[in-house]
Amino acid sequence: MLEVKDMVVAYGRVNAVKGISFSVEKGQIVTLLGTNGAGKSTTLRAISGLLKLVSGSITFEGEPLDGVPAHKIVERGIAQSPEGRRLFRKMSVEDNLKLGAFSRKDTAGVKTDLANIYELFPVLGERRHEAAGLFSGGEQQMLAIGRAMMSRPKLLMLDEPSMGLSPIMTQTIMRTILKLQSEGVTILLVEQNASAALSLADRGYVLEVGQIMFSDTGKALLGDDRVRKAYLGAD
Amino acid sequence: MDLFWQQLINGLSLGALYALIAVGYTVVYGIVQLINFAHGEIFMVGAFGAFATWVVMGSPKEMSWQMAVFGLLPAMIVGGMIVSVSMALLTERLAYRPLRDAPRLAPLITAIGISVFLQEFVRLFFGDIPGMPDAKRAIPFPTVIGITGQSLHFGNVTVQISAIFTIGALAACTIFLWFYVNRTKTGRAMVATSQDPDTARLMGINVDRVIMSAFAVGAALAAIAGVAHGLRYGNIDFRMGFLAGLKAFTAAVLGGIGNINGAVVGGLVLGVVESMATTFIPGQFGSPAWKDVWAFVLLILVLVFRPQGLLGAKVVDRA
Ligand SMILES: Nc1ncnc2c1ncn2[C@@H]1O[C@H](COP(=O)(O)OP(=O)(O)O)[C@@H](O)[C@H]1O
Ligand SMILES: [Mg+2]
Numbered sequence: 001m002l003e004v005k006d007m008v009v010a011y012g013r014v015n016a017v018k019g020i021s022f023s024v025e026k027g028q029i030v031t032l033l034g035t036n037g038a039g040k041s042t043t044l045r046a047i048s049g050l051l052k053l054v055s056g057s058i059t060f061e062g063e064p065l066d067g068v069p070a071h072k073i074v075e076r077g078i079a080q081s082p083e084g085r086r087l088f089r090k091m092s093v094e095d096n097l098k099l100g101a102f103s104r105k106d107t108a109g110v111k112t113d114l115a116n117i118y119e120l121f122p123v124l125g126e127r128r129h130e131a132a133g134l135f136s137g138g139e140q141q142m143l144a145i146g147r148a149m150m151s152r153p154k155l156l157m158l159d160e161p162s163m164g165l166s167p168i169m170t171q172t173i174m175r176t177i178l179k180l181q182s183e184g185v186t187i188l189l190v191e192q193n194a195s196a197a198l199s200l201a202d203r204g205y206v207l208e209v210g211q212i213m214f215s216d217t218g219k220a221l222l223g224d225d226r227v228r229k230a231y232l233g234a235d
Numbered sequence: 236m237d238l239f240w241q242q243l244i245n246g247l248s249l250g251a252l253y254a255l256i257a258v259g260y261t262v263v264y265g266i267v268q269l270i271n272f273a274h275g276e277i278f279m280v281g282a283f284g285a286f287a288t289w290v291v292m293g294s295p296k297e298m299s300w301q302m303a304v305f306g307l308l309p310a311m312i313v314g315g316m317i318v319s320v321s322m323a324l325l326t327e328r329l330a331y332r333p334l335r336d337a338p339r340l341a342p343l344i345t346a347i348g349i350s351v352f353l354q355e356f357v358r359l360f361f362g363d364i365p366g367m368p369d370a371k372r373a374i375p376f377p378t379v380i381g382i383t384g385q386s387l388h389f390g391n392v393t394v395q396i397s398a399i400f401t402i403g404a405l406a407a408c409t410i411f412l413w414f415y416v417n418r419t420k421t422g423r424a425m426v427a428t429s430q431d432p433d434t435a436r437l438m439g440i441n442v443d444r445v446i447m448s449a450f451a452v453g454a455a456l457a458a459i460a461g462v463a464h465g466l467r468y469g470n471i472d473f474r475m476g477f478l479a480g481l482k483a484f485t486a487a488v489l490g491g492i493g494n495i496n497g498a499v500v501g502g503l504v505l506g507v508v509e510s511m512a513t514t515f516i517p518g519q520f521g522s523p524a525w526k527d528v529w530a531f532v533l534l535i536l537v538l539v540f541r542p543q544g545l546l547g548a549k550v551v552d553r554a
Contacts, residue, residue, distance in 0.1 A: 050433055074439035086434040088427055099427050102420070103439030151439060 001026040001186055002047070002078075002155055007056035009039075009046045016042040018210035019056065024155065024188055024203075029181050031189045031197040031218065033231060034207035040190040041083050043207075044157050047188075048080045049073040060155070075103045079153035083160050083190075085144040089133030093124050096132050096143055100150030110150070117146040120176070138169035145176065149185075156180065157188040162196055170196055194231035198222045206231075237391040242510045248398030250506020251405040252467070255460035256483030257490070257498035258412070259453025265429040265493035266449045267335070272346040273326060274457065275480015276353035281319035281458030282471040283357060283370070288314025289377040290366050300381030308379050308462070315458035322353070323454035324447060332443070350476075357473040373472040376465030383466055397466040404459050409499055412452075416495065421448055429493065478527075485534045491544025500546055508533050 002024040009017040017039040024030045032040045045051045047058055049070035058065040060076060068076070079100075088096050097117060101110045118125030121142040127135070132143055141161050148156055158177070162170040174196050181187055181200075191197035198204055201218035206227065214226070221227045259274045288311050289295070295307065326349050334342045362369035378384070385396040416422040428435040428445045436442055464479065465471050482505065490501025512529035513521055537544065 048437055050436060069441070070436035071439045071441045074437065080437050082434060082437060086431055086437075088430050088434070090430070091426070095423065099423060099435075099438045099440075102424065147438075 001061060002188070003057075003059040004043075004047070005057045005059070007043070007046060007058065008054040009042050009051050010054050011042075015054065016210055017046065020205075020207070020210070020212045021056075022205050022212060022215065024186060026154075026186055027181070027184065028202040029177065029187045029189060029200050029218075031191055031201040031204045032207055033191060033194050033197060033204055033221075033227070035192065035230075037209070038207040039210040040207055041159055042210075044080055044082075044159050044188070044190060047073075047157065048078065071103065074151050074153075077152075077154035078157065079148040079151045079155070080157040081141075081144040081148040081159065081161065083163065085140050087132040087140055087143055087147070090131055092129050093132055093135075093143055094128045096147050097124075097150050100147035103151060109152070113150055113152065117149065120179075121146060137164050138166070138172065141165065141169075141173055142176070145173070145180075149180070153185065155186045155188060157190070159190045160192060161189070162191060162193045174200055192231075194227060195222070198227075238514060240389075240392045242514045243507060244392065244394055244398060246507030246510030247503060248395070248401045248467070248506070249510060250486075250503035251401040252460055252463050252479070252502075253483045253486045253505055254405050254499045254502025255401075255408060255456045255463065256479060257486040257502045258408070258456050258495060260484050260487040261490075261492055261495055261498040262425075262449045262453050264487070265495075266425065266432075266446055267331070268339070269331065269342050270346065270484070271331075271450075271453075272343070272480070272484075273349035273353060274323075274453065275476030275483070276350050277319050277323050277454050277476075278457040278461050278464075278479060278483075279471075279473065279476030280322050280353060280357065280461075281315040281454070282376070282461030282465050282475065283315075283361060283473075284318025284458065285311040285315035285462045285465065286374060286376060286471060287318070287364070287367060294377070296378070298380060303380040304382065307377075308382070311377070311379075312459060312462050315461050316455045319454040319458035319461070320451050323450040327447060327450045332446075350480075354473050354476070361473070370473055373470040375470050376468075379466060383469070395467070397463065400466060401460075401463040404463060405499065405502075408456050408459065409496075412495055415452070421445070425449060482527075482530060485530060489534060489537050489544055491546045491548040493548050494544065494546050497544050497546035497548070501544065504545065505530055505533065 005021050006019050007017055008015055008019050032043060034040050042051065046053060049068055053066060060078060065073060088099065097114055104110055123139055124143055124146060132140065135143065161173050170193065177187060177189065178200055189197055198218045198221050204218050204221045205215040206213045216224065256278050260271060263269055263271045292310065330345050330349055331342050334345060357370050361367055368374055382396045382400055387394045416426060424440045424445050425448060427438065427440060428442055432442055464475060486501035486505045487498045489505055490497025509526050509530050513523050513526050
């Protein structure tokens with residue numbers, strides 16, 4: 001479904017992503033792991049069209065994405081919940097969700113999806129007119145995911161959804177991700193919390209300073225020594 | 236007491252003029268963090284566009300007041316808007332957009348360049364457009380029967396109809412802006428973009444289009460201000476955008492730059508302070524020559540004691 005090939009992305013003259021290739025198959029959960037500064041967010045930002053590629057290519061459903069502006073990429077079916085959630089903090093929950101559906105014209109469908117989000121996250125429904133900035137970290141993450149879902153994406157990209165959350169809240173978010181997968185959404189999950197991410201992932205890629213070091217199925221990586229040492233805190 | 240009411244009305248109508256221009260500074264700043272110093276000239280070309288519309292209509296002079304107020308005046312406003320908005324969009328596309336990722340100073344200097352360019356262009360070439368008078372000196376603004384030179388009297392207080400027009404136009408624009416920002420999709424996209432442009436892109440918002448809307452809305456209001464200025468002072472000239480633009484920019488900062496309501500309040504406060512200062516401050520400091528001084532003293536005081544402006548600048552909030 002998504003095919004990234006030899007992608008190089010730079011900030012100014014510094015390459016942050018140095019020629020990575022990976023793919024995401026329809027229906028899968030694929031995770032990108034790596035420590036701070038590895039280039040995970042840069043990768044997602046490039047796929048979303050916020051950053052231009054220096055070289056390489058991104059193909060989505062067989063169509064190249066290069067030169068496609070960010071707002072058109074959303075229309076093609078790729079949504080992102082960015083790192084740090086980036087909610088419109090002074091706007092209400094409902095306004096945030098409606099912005100997530102900005103590119104859609106089917107008013108009735110948007111209404112249904114709003115109702116679905118409120119069913120999935122009842123706390124958002126109960127407090128839909130309150131400003132997004134007033135919610136707890138976990139609730140804000142739910143809103144960020146809900147907002148991304150409002151575009152009815154085929155591919156949902158989540159950048160560190162567990163950041164700053166309690167283990168229990170992280171569990172809730174991970175269960176939500178599984179639920180979305182079961183509804184047919186393909187997921188590209190960026191995480192520093194390797195154990196949480198690998199336990200869901202069909203496939204994982206490990207990124208270090210802009211390069212993919214190795215990849216395998218989620219299960220295999222959970223048992224992999226290199227991953228255990230570097231990301232799971234084992235000796 | 237009559238003098239107080241008289242000066243209050245004068246101040247509010249002057250302030251409404253500032254406010255109509257100030258909105259343009261504030262919406263553009265709120266979205267691209269650019270102080271568009273050419274905005275005063277967008278106001279000026281709006282006035283010239285309204286004038287040109289009148290010429291194109293055959294320079295009509297004799298008509299009923301109904302024709303003047305409901306036919307001629309709206310036509311002039313629309314003509315002014317077309318000129319202002321096209322010019323604003325053209326400068327955005329040709330001058331500012333290519334510099335969007337450049338250091339802040341580059342678009343700022345460009346804005347000053349555009350401002351000089353537009354002034355000189357009107358001064359040198361307006362007269363070369365068939366039918367238009369030479370613009371090297373002030374041009375008398377068309378008389379709108381029923382407005383120009385007319386006034387109402389309340390006891391000893393005189394209210395120019397042009398003042399009522401200006402204040403009414405500001406009121407209508409404020410309501411329109413509230414509706415636009417809060418109730419339309421483009422308006423919501425504008426607010427989202429001003430808070431976080433990258434995340435706005437992730438929502439599927441075409442940020443280029445939002446930026447164009449911001450320039451267009453600001454220019455449309457500036458054109459109304461251009462007509463109001465013509466009706467109030469009876470003439471227009473290529474330099475009119477300089478001081479009016481500077482005052483309107485002051486008003487935008489006063490109210491809190493980036494904040495639309497702030498621009499409205501800032502404009503009105505500035506107008507009232509100017510008008511009161513020339514009346515109630517004794518001696519030479521209250522002379523009309525000191526009017527601009529008091530305006531900028533007010534600005535300095537606000538910047539020292541309330542740097543975010545009266546209503547608070549738009550704080551760009553990013554997580
Ligand atoms: N806006 C930016 N400007 C310059 N360098 C950046 C910017 N964002 C990230 N970087 C650099 O790019 C590299 C990759 O960053 P990032 O993709 O955010 O990593 P990760 O998401 O894996 O933590 C880092 O070295 C970081 O310092
Ligand atoms: Mg990151």
